[in-house]
Each structure stands twice: as C-alpha cells, then as structure tokens.
Amino acid sequence: MARAYFMAAMNQALRAAMEEDETVIVMGEDVDRGVFGVTRGLIDTFGANRIRKTPISEAAFVGGAVGAAAAGLKPFAHVMFSSFFYVAMDQVANQAARLRYMSGGQVELPIVYFAGTGPSGSAAAQHSENPHSILMHTAGLKVVMPSTPYDAKGLMMAAIRDPNPVVYLADLRLSRRRESIPEDPYEIPLGVADVKRQGEDVTVVALASLVHVAVDVAGKLESDGVSVEVVDPRSLVPLDWDTIVASVRKTGRLVVADPARRLCGLAAEVIAGVSERAWDSLHSRPCRVTWPDIPVPFSPVLEGRLDVGADDLEQAIRTTMGSPVVAGSA
Amino acid sequence: MARAYFMAAMNQALRAAMEEDETVIVMGEDVDRGVFGVTRGLIDTFGANRIRKTPISEAAFVGGAVGAAAAGLKPFAHVMFSSFFYVAMDQVANQAARLRYMSGGQVELPIVYFAGTGPSGSAAAQHSENPHSILMHTAGLKVVMPSTPYDAKGLMMAAIRDPNPVVYLADLRLSRRRESIPEDPYEIPLGVADVKRQGEDVTVVALASLVHVAVDVAGKLESDGVSVEVVDPRSLVPLDWDTIVASVRKTGRLVVADPARRLCGLAAEVIAGVSERAWDSLHSRPCRVTWPDIPVPFSPVLEGRLDVGADDLEQAIRTTMGSPVVAGSA
Amino acid sequence: MSPDTLLRLYRRMVRIRIFEEKVQELHRLGKLPGFVHVYVGEEAVAVGACSVLRDTDHITSTHRGHGHCIAKGADVAPMMAELFGRADGYCRGKGGSMHIIDTSLGILGANGIVGGGIPMATGSGIADEVLGRDGVTVCFFGDGAANQGVLLEALNLAAIWKLPVVYLCESNQYMEFTPTTDLTAGRIFRRGEPFGVASMEVDGNDVLEVRRVVGEAVDRARRGEGPTLIEAITYRLSGHSEGESAFVSAYRTEEEVDSWKARDPITRFRDLLQTGAGISAARLDSIDAEEQEAVNEAVVFAESSPFPSPDEALDHVFAPAGG
Amino acid sequence: MSPDTLLRLYRRMVRIRIFEEKVQELHRLGKLPGFVHVYVGEEAVAVGACSVLRDTDHITSTHRGHGHCIAKGADVAPMMAELFGRADGYCRGKGGSMHIIDTSLGILGANGIVGGGIPMATGSGIADEVLGRDGVTVCFFGDGAANQGVLLEALNLAAIWKLPVVYLCESNQYMEFTPTTDLTAGRIFRRGEPFGVASMEVDGNDVLEVRRVVGEAVDRARRGEGPTLIEAITYRLSGHSEGESAFVSAYRTEEEVDSWKARDPITRFRDLLQTGAGISAARLDSIDAEEQEAVNEAVVFAESSPFPSPDEALDHVFAPAGG
Ligand SMILES: Cc1ncc(C[n+]2csc(CCOP(=O)(O)OP(=O)(O)O)c2C)c(N)n1
Ligand SMILES: Cc1ncc(C[n+]2csc(CCOP(=O)(O)OP(=O)(O)O)c2C)c(N)n1
Ligand SMILES: [Mg+2]
Numbered sequence A, B: 001m002a003r004a005y006f007m008a009a010m011n012q013a014l015r016a017a018m019e020e021d022e023t024v025i026v027m028g029e030d031v032d033r034g035v036f037g038v039t040r041g042l043i044d045t046f047g048a049n050r051i052r053k054t055p056i057s058e059a060a061f062v063g064g065a066v067g068a069a070a071a072g073l074k075p076f077a078h079v080m081f082s083s084f085f086y087v088a089m090d091q092v093a094n095q096a097a098r099l100r101y102m103s104g105g106q107v108e109l110p111i112v113y114f115a116g117t118g119p120s121g122s123a124a125a126q127h128s129e130n131p132h133s134i135l136m137h138t139a140g141l142k143v144v145m146p147s148t149p150y151d152a153k154g155l156m157m158a159a160i161r162d163p164n165p166v167v168y169l170a171d172l173r174l175s176r177r178r179e180s181i182p183e184d185p186y187e188i189p190l191g192v193a194d195v196k197r198q199g200e201d202v203t204v205v206a207l208a209s210l211v212h213v214a215v216d217v218a219g220k221l222e223s224d225g226v227s228v229e230v231v232d233p234r235s236l237v238p239l240d241w242d243t244i245v246a247s248v249r250k251t252g253r254l255v256v257a258d259p260a261r262r263l264c265g266l267a268a269e270v271i272a273g274v275s276e277r278a279w280d281s282l283h284s285r286p287c288r289v290t291w292p293d294i295p296v297p298f299s300p301v302l303e304g305r306l307d308v309g310a311d312d313l314e315q316a317i318r319t320t321m322g323s324p325v326v327a328g329s330a
Numbered sequence C, D: 001m002s003p004d005t006l007l008r009l010y011r012r013m014v015r016i017r018i019f020e021e022k023v024q025e026l027h028r029l030g031k032l033p034g035f036v037h038v039y040v041g042e043e044a045v046a047v048g049a050c051s052v053l054r055d056t057d058h059i060t061s062t063h064r065g066h067g068h069c070i071a072k073g074a075d076v077a078p079m080m081a082e083l084f085g086r087a088d089g090y091c092r093g094k095g096g097s098m099h100i101i102d103t104s105l106g107i108l109g110a111n112g113i114v115g116g117g118i119p120m121a122t123g124s125g126i127a128d129e130v131l132g133r134d135g136v137t138v139c140f141f142g143d144g145a146a147n148q149g150v151l152l153e154a155l156n157l158a159a160i161w162k163l164p165v166v167y168l169c170e171s172n173q174y175m176e177f178t179p180t181t182d183l184t185a186g187r188i189f190r191r192g193e194p195f196g197v198a199s200m201e202v203d204g205n206d207v208l209e210v211r212r213v214v215g216e217a218v219d220r221a222r223r224g225e226g227p228t229l230i231e232a233i234t235y236r237l238s239g240h241s242e243g244e245s246a247f248v249s250a251y252r253t254e255e256e257v258d259s260w261k262a263r264d265p266i267t268r269f270r271d272l273l274q275t276g277a278g279i280s281a282a283r284l285d286s287i288d289a290e291e292q293e294a295v296n297e298a299v300v301f302a303e304s305s306p307f308p309s310p311d312e313a314l315d316h317v318f319a320p321a322g323g
C-alpha cells in the first residue's frame, strides 16, 4: 500500500496494463507529459511507438482508435477535457459505439476514451462539461466515473481489459484526492456499485466528487438522527441497479446527486429506474440535486451557483425525510 | 385550408419566413432539391444567394451558421439526418449553444438546425438516431419535435423567428401524414404542449410519431372503459411542465412514450420531473415505453423490435391502470 | 500480366456489375429494405485497388460499398442476405447495405457517414505501424467526402507517422444530386501535396491503370514509405440511390451519362482482353454466366434465409468481458 | 505611412504587452481564476492585422485571445474585469479569459476549442456575402489548430463562395508543450493552395509586414476576390498557459527563447520608429507610460467591480423571444 493521488492511481493501472499487454497504446495531445498526469512518465518506459503524441486532431485519433482496435490494438485515447468529445462525436457515437453492433458481433473494440471532466475552477463553458448522461444515452459505450483513487485504479484496469469502448471520465474536482492503495494491479469490475456509507433512512446515489460531499453530509446528519446510505455507482454503463434498488428497498427514500445538468441527466434516469423497480418501497418523493440547465459559467461566484453543494444535498435529504408525502395522497 | 404533408407544412412556413425576412437563408447539402422536401422549390423564388447548397462539410456550415447569425443572418441549416449532428457536435454543443451565454448576453443566434430524425424503415444505425434527449441535456438549445402537419408549420414559424438556436427535428415516420392546415402563416409558440386527446384515467405523454400511436391506443382502450389523455409536448426545450403536470394531477397516472433509447432519455426526465412536481397525485407507478438501449438495427424485424409499438404502449397503460400499486406500500 | 490475373480482374468486375444490377432489380420489386447505393460504372476502381491487396490488408468503405466488399473477396451470398436483412447476412441483418463488414477479410466496414471511414483507415494503419506488420490499408472515399475535415486530419497524421495507408478518392463526379465540381475547390488529389503525401490521379475506368498506380502506392506503404492520395476519375452510371427518381427530378443530361457509358470500365476491359490478350468472347461469356449464376444463387440463399428473431436486436451491443 | 499610424500601431502593441505582463503578475499573485494564455511576443500579428480593419469588420479569436481583442479595439478595463470574473467584465463574468467577446466591435469571441472559431469566421463571411456588405472577417488560429479538419472545410467553402475571409495562422512554433513541426506535415500556408486560395507566409514579428500582407488580403476580400490564407511566423515568448511550470518540466531551451527575444516585435518596431521615422524615445516612453497607466487603472476598475450575484448564472442562456 502507498498513498496515491487520483490521477496517479490511474497512471499506475495504465502502466500495469501496458506491461501485461503489448497491444495497449496511448494516443493524444502531449501525452508524453500528460496534462493531468495520467499518462505521465510512460514514454520513458514504453517509448514513442506506444506513447503517441498526436496533433490537435481529435476526430482523427478518436476515430483512429476505432480502426486501430479493429486491427488489433487496445488504444487508450487521451481526449484531454471531456468537452472535446463533441469535436470527435461522430467517431464516438456513430463509429466506436456502433461498429460491433452493425457488424453483427464480428468485431471487438477494446478502446478506452479517457478525459478529465467537470468544472475544475473557472475553466468555463468549453472546458467543464460533464457529458456522462449524453454518453450513457448513446448505447454501445461503457461509461465509468470513479470517486476515489482506489476505485480509479481498479476501474482503469477493468476498462483497459474490457473488449468494448469504455469512456473513462476523471472528475477534475478529485485531482487532489489521495489515499493508500495497493501497489499491485487489481481490477474492479465495471457495473458494480459501491456502498460508500451504510445507512437506514435514505439512499443517496452520488457520483464522482459528489460522493464525498454526500459522505460528509451523511456524517453531519447522523447527529440529527438521520441515517444516510451513500451509493456510488462508479460505472454508469452498465449501471448496477441491483445495488441501488436494494438500498432504496431498505431505506424507502431516494436522493440523487449528479454533478451535471438536469434535463435528461443521470439523476432523472435513477429516479425513473428506481420508480420502475421499487415503486412500492418509495416512502416519499425522490429528489435530485443537479446543476441548473445552463452552460458552465466562468466566475467563481457563478460556477459556485451551478455546483451541487453540501447545502443543496442536505436540503434535499431533509425534504425527502421531513415531510413523508406519500404518492397518491392528493 | 388545404391539405399538406408533414414536410410540405414546414416548407410553407420556411417560405413564408423567407418572404417576411430577407435575412433568413438556407444552407445544406442538396437544398435546392431537398432530400425531405422541406427546402424544395425555394431556390426558384429566393435564388442561390439565399438557398445555399453546401459541400458535405457539416462542421463548416453548422458552425458557419453561428458566425452568420452573429453577423446578422437567420440561417436555417439543413443537417439532413439527425445522426449527422454528431459530425458537427462541437459546433452545436460548444459553439451555438454557448456563445450567447459566454458573451453575457451580447449576442443573439437566431438559427434553426433542421434534421429528419428517427428510424424511417431500415436506414440502420447511422441514419436513424433520435438525439433529442442529448440535445435537451446540452443547455442553450431549444428543441422542437412536432407530430402533425399543423403543429409542424406553426412551430417552424416560431422556430425561425426565435432569436435562439432551435433544433427542429422532423420525425421521418410522419412523412406521409397529411391534413388540412391554414394556408396563411401562423405561429405556435415554443414551449406549449398540446393535449391531443382528453381523458380522465391516465396521462400518456407521447412524442412525435408516437402521439398517433397513443391516440389510437386511447381509442381502443376507451371501449374497455379506460380513458386516456394524450399530451404532446411538441417542444422539449422549453418543456411545458404546466400542461403535463395538470394532466397528471387530473388522471393520477403517467405513461411516457418516447421513440428513443431509454437511459437518460426524455421519458426518464418526464417521470423524474412529474415526480418532483406532482408526487402526491401519482396513484400508481409511472411507466415509460422506449427503445431498448441498442443502436438502431437494419432488418425490418429487428427495427420492429426496437420500435415502440401500440402493444407496448397498451401494455404499459394497462399495467399503470391495472394494479394500483401505491408507492411505499411495501 | 498473366491471363489468370487478367481474368480474375475481369471476373471481379463482372461480379460486382451483376450483383448491382440484381440489386437494382430487387429494389424495383420492393424486396430490399432501406437505402441502396450501387457501384455500377466504378468497378475498375475497387477491383484494381483490391487486386494488389492481401487478405490480411484492410479496407474501409463507404455507403456505396458493395463493390469494395466484393473486390476484397466478400461472398455475394451473405452479402445479399444482409441486404435482405436476414440471419445469414454478414451482419446477421443488423447492418444492411450501408454497413457490410467482414473482418476476416480485412473489410472494416461500409459506412453510412460520409467521411466516416477516413479516421478508421488511418487507425488501421496505426495498428500495422505499431505492431510492425507490413499490412496496408486502402481507404475508399467519395469525391464528396473529400470536403469533410477528417481528410485533412488523416493526411497530416498519416504523413507525420508515415502510415501505410492509401487514401483512394473515387471521383465519380457527383455527391448525391450535385456535380462535385460545383462545390469543390481545385483538384482533390492536390490536397495531399501540402502534407508531402504522394498525390496523383488515375483513370478510374481503367482497371489496369488503377492496379498499377495503387500497386505502386501499396508497395511504397509496405516498404514503410508512407501514405499516398490517389484520385480515381470515374463515373456513377446509376443514380445516387435506388428509387431516387420518386423524389428528385433529373439532374444530369442523357448525353453526359452516355458519354461515360461509352467508357464503361467493363466493356473497355473486355475489349482489351479480346483484342490485346487474345481471350475469346466465349471464355468471357462463360465467366459472365458463372457470375450470373452465383448472384442468382445468392438471391436464393438470401430469400431462403430466415429473418433473425426479433430479440436478436438486443445482442452484440457489447462483447462479453473476458471473452 | 503617417507617424500617427505608426504610433497607433506601436501603442496597440505596447498595450497588449503591458496588459499581458500585468496578467502574468496577477496570475502569480493568485488573483485570476481559471486558465490564462498570454500573447507576449506575438503582438505584431494581431496589431498589424487589425490595423487594416474597420469596426464593422469581424474577427474570431482563440484561447490566446487578449491580443486580438485589444488590437480590434477592446477596452482593457472590462477585459480585465472579465478576467477577474466581475460584473463589469465584457461578459459579466460568464466568459473569462478564453471567451472575451465584444460584438459591437466585431469581436465574435475568443474560443476555448482549438479550431472552434474557424467555421464561425467562415459564417461571418457568409453574412457579408449574402447581405452584400463589403465587410471582411479575419480568422485568427494557431499553428496547432491548423491540424483540425475544420480548416479544410472552411478553405473549401470560402474558396467556392469567394468569401471575404482572411485565415490568419499564428505559427508561434508550439502547440502546448510540443513543437508544431514535430506533428505537422509540410508548411501550413501551403494548405490553401489546392483550393486555389491565395496563400502566403509573413514575418509575424514585423508589424508593418503583417499590416501590408493582411492589408492586401483584406482589400482583395473587400473587392469580392475571395479568401486568403496567411501564415504569420512568430513565437510565443511565454509559456502555453500561466502557471504551467507547476506541472510540466521545461520543454524548450533558453537559447531558443533568447533567439526569439532578440527579435521581439515591439523592440524591433521601437527601434525602427526611432531610427527610421525619427520618433524620439521620450515620445515612445510617454506612450508606454500612458498604456501602463491605463492597464493599472483597468486593474483598479476590475478589482473594484463587484462579483455578479450568484443567480445571474441563470441569465443569458436564451434571448427572450420577440426581443
Ligand atoms: C456526414 C454525412 N453527411 C451527409 C450524408 C448524406 N449523403 C449520403 S451519400 C452523400 C453523397 C456522397 O458523395 P460522395 O462522397 O461523392 O460519394 P458517392 O455517393 O458519389 O459515392 C451524402 C451527402 C451522409 N451520409 N453523411
Ligand atoms: C479541441 C481542443 N483540443 C485541445 C485543446 C487543448 N489545447 C488548448 S490550447 C492547445 C494548443 C493550441 O496550439 P495552437 O493552436 O498552436 O495555439 P497557441 O496556443 O500556440 O496559440 C491545446 C491542445 C483545446 N482547447 N481544444
Ligand atoms: Mg461522388
């Protein structure tokens, strides 16, 4: 065990995966240095043939990963900021996410599309997207978004070994998180949620950096006698409905905390999906705490207004707990 | 009043808008002929300066529309199939949807992005998307998706006159729909849903071609004593929550029929949004009928499996009606 | 060139032509679902190019992909079954005309997105390069696709990494219903020059010329000397898509079509085989008949193949992990 | 050229330099949120180019946009306030360094997406063309952006429609931490040639040369003779973004930086003004002082401006209909 930062944990997994499998390569802009640190130092070990610095041509290397995967490589494509997925969206949504299906299962596309994601402090509208809901809706892409260095390493290993395109989103708000993790490689399977805190009264499904906000709020509410269970889905496709639903069946209440816009977002999905699967156990109105439906603004004050804060979450939990409004009571 | 096909109704509105406002121009591939008929014939009246056939360069003309709008035009950009939005997604999501906001409100971007959308009969995975949920999640784009020639014409007028980027999606399954509509131009404001059929027992929120499926199913269920109200949102951004919620408050039951994939789709949003706004009036579990989370397949048999059919909808309505499972009853 | 080689080229071109004409007939009969774009008149491009490729080499194709697939060795029976949307189709009915794929033959797929295959071909070249294989990828794309920005990105990437990729533009004079030159600045093949990519044009209706020019490019690529951009000048003798006359009025003159019919690549090659290589008409006729027979059988195969079961729609989204 | 014009050019360049050096200082002090990319060393490009534009002409800019905005006439006070995220900023704090916009001056926006402004500039040219105005748009983009496919699409569209757009590539030798030539095939300005777009390079550290070459391009554009691609050779004297040394080790030699410092566009022009145009050092010093004063005042203005109220985050997503 040794302490590792969030991005360094992913770096460890990527390094291990490159050691175990010669067909794993890295492509992206400035990946020798690595803007976020995930690819840093790899070029010294693996050389320029496997660590490929690309021009600023997202469509070419994101789409190139599809052809490379179909022809025998396991590309790790470093898209940098997740806003840049839009620049190569055809290659992600029409090609990577479709080729296996359209071929009737002939081809495997073991690709990892990695990007730092979300607001990171006044990076403004074109560097702060959280596009996970859009990518979930696309079909054909697995989507991962971890909350801790430990999970980040294990999920990265699984993402690289997976025979499908996996979008791996690293919440930039977690960059400074650090914890002890095993030095040897390990894998956390995609599609398995993690209960980050046990509780009895209300389930909070929280994503990425909001997991920690949720755990903090849970701690605070404990003293008020509210027992909060925090479920971290970790991967969004596949989504671990079993764990989420089991938690809601236990608590009877649901709050979803998603660092993303509201309309057609993950939070809506979790509420709709739980309604379908566990309607009879919902003892009060499920709530979502999300961004408003606006682009991400620049000024710290405005970005703060967009962010989901501890207060927002606490408020939502209290609402859910406080007035046990029963469906159909009107 | 004269009978008009779905696409011809839009053509009428576009023509009227071009007559009333010289700054309205059309750009897109083969827009002199017009693959779907929406732009057909306009070149004879308005000439090649205003009806601009573009090369196959979606990023250039979709992004070009942003610059053109900022510099004084009202571009109608004909994106052809909605799958092609992905090819120009940076220009849609990072530019068109952001520029006004990032400028602090300095600029208006009166753009219509038009595309035929959805499965049209074995067009397969790259010509059959229904990306409305993705575009709803983007923020900064209005989104319209009508179900009748009458609505199509009125909404097109509103979309062109709107000072914002409006994505106008024409469900290709409606191409052969025809009805009598006023010959003079008229406007249907964006953000106003239409109750396509009154009912008492259950609200079906249905979109585009599924509106007609819903009305048919409602007719059938009438004889079984089930009274179905069909709400057609018509525009998705802004979404007319008032009308939707009023209907659910009346009926106490909700089914959402969305011709699109499930995860993070419009149907999830409507269920989550209604839960938030009218939880106390929901007398049974809300249901959604959607595509499964798969790319659109080619073979008619497989495409039929994907489609939301009358049977699926009827089944969902009966489930919602049949077993009045109350939330929290477990 | 050996008579065998010549006849193989001829056979492939004929196979494409007969396949496409059958497809047109079936489409008229309402038997084929979805969009169908045929390759009639352009056979020399695909056949000439693929004739210098190995099974382990790759191609990427377009919405007008039947010819490329047949040229690269695809079997007309599962192709036809795919067009019919049947379970025995190449893609089990999931892909259809615009998405025929046979990875075992290096066919990375027809593609419904104009320009969609360009990055993919580049990536296939990356795989060859990284793995130290001497494979080559031929990227077919249309003259219309030459206005998609991915071309610039691919040319640059292929140039700096010396990728073994041949970018082969099929200048068939049209993009849908618009003459390409109306909306295309300059000559397409010159677009490779600023990148230092070997760039040239070739008569796309002359199968031997295509074979020669692509052959040289493929050899260069195999030797590690990098990419080439080739513009093959040809003509789409049929419409953009089958059934288009129902919704578009005429957009080209009969004279124009006739002038290209006079340069039909198959007729031309047939004449050459008879006059230049002394191959008898009877020999060629028997090839025609064999290919006609094969295509007819493909239709029987296709029509007797079952539709996939509806729930197969749910398969093949993801490959099983650890598979 | 009149002394007034020369001094106007000088003043603008100095304004940019002083603004940027202040920004660097403020960034070091931790006063500026977000990413900041400064234009130090490249002033001659923006100033030379914008000096031939009218207020009604348009520009599109990049993530490194301060220089373009100042050159096109933007006021340093609301610029600085925007960098501070304040209510009196150009964008009311919504945009920040990468998104400064002043539509009243034809500044269609800095842009955080590399290459993002290229289609936009092309569209602005379409507006001039359709409306029959004699406006011109200058599209600034980096040498790194020249590898984005939108460049091909724009060059083609501008060529066929003879759009009044000048595509002005700032070849500052780097894209982030990588020398551009490492990953860029051939010379960028040649990329216009296949499209028949007038294409040339210019010494980007010589403001008069830039003014002359861009001036000719702008005149051609105004006369309806279509687009031009110009590659201005210059150098980014500072890092890619402020604070980068915290996470990247050195990626260029001191000698390299020094060799370009010796060609500093402002020093060079100042020398020329003194020796060639007989303008006194005192006169130039007083301009420097005035600009320093203006920038200092801009900081005071910015720091005394309030933050927007949090709920303003919800404004300006949509323009009110019928407005
Ligand atoms: C991204 C994209 N834009 C537009 C289309 C619609 N479309 C299909 S084929 C075609 C013309 C293609 O022309 P070209 O590349 O020359 O190929 P050809 O049909 O001549 O073989 C167009 C515009 C598409 N399929 N994909
Ligand atoms: C689409 C996109 N890809 C990558 C980036 C990250 N990025 C920001 S600036 C930059 C380098 C740009 O180089 P160049 O165009 O030469 O401009 P310069 O910084 O030299 O002015 C990169 C890669 C981005 N902002 N947008
Ligand atoms: Mg063509």
Ligand SMILES: [Mg+2]
Residues within 6 Å of the ligand: D142, D143, D144, D170, D171, D172, D173, D174, D175, D176, D180
């Ligand atoms: Mg640069």
